[in-house]
Amino acid sequence: MARGRGMTDPRILVLATGGTIAGQAGDAMRADYRPGQIGIGAYLEQAHALGIAAQFTGRQIANIGSEDIDASIWSRLYAEIDLAMRDEGIDAIIVTHGTDTAEETAFLLDLTLPSTKPVVLVGAMRPADAVGYDGMRNFANAVRVAGDPEAAGRGVLVVMGDRVHSARDVRKAQTRATEAFRGFPRESVAIVTPSRLDWFGAPWRVDEPARLEFLPLPEVPILAVYAGMSAAAAERQLAGDPPGIVVSGLGEGNMPDPVRQVLLRHARRGCLVVRASRTDEGLVDREPQDDANGFVAARALGVPKARMLTALLLANGIADPVEAQHFFDER
């Protein structure tokens, strides 16, 4: 449905997937709640009632907790945004999303869409009927960002807690706080309120085409490395000879030697092995042995995003570690 205000207000397609931003507890004082309860029609009515100025078209893609996001929802989201990118009647796209997997969805879209129109993901940490609901504030901020032509050329953006993050940098770093998201290496790319937006620099991906094609993703396991891990324990996590492995490694992507030997065996059979870190943030740079081992370094990408990129590279037929490394090096 299209809901009009002023003819000069930005024309924004809002794709709703559920999450806490559309969640309800039924009682403002309750701690437990159900995500994905409010439909996008009712949500946009409330936004207009508050004076949030945009010409919205709302579409309900799903109404789930984002722990249940899956290939079919991603594929529908991508198809809708891809169409909107070519629709002259739409200026920008907002996706409402649960926060648990927002970084995966945002990065998948970031890698597969051109950077020609603003695409903004937004969520909330408190359900809509809670005291201090943060969702409508975040949504108003997202509208402020999406309505700014300067938001294009920065890839997909994630708006949470008065900050704008690049999809490539962002991660959920807190289970409950309303300031739950952090970015690395760029902490954030702008500060936003419903009435003001301050970018920290010029767009860096102006009119860039999609970096990779959106295709069905293969299963790529994460190897959770720990002190004293045995080769047998590593092999158990890697059953079925997967096409790629993301190592949630120690420190700068390290692992005990028996585990390294297991990964070498997988790399030699053509599996794409990516070393990331189980620490909260920091670079995992290439080390001298990576060339000989045929391993890739995740650089600034944390484990969930390294896994997403590895799966998408494999879907696009890129299994060569040297070629794959370039995609991890990009900003």
Ligand code: DAS
């Ligand atoms: N239930 C979680 C989700 O949908 C939490 C949230 O939305 O914040 O991701």
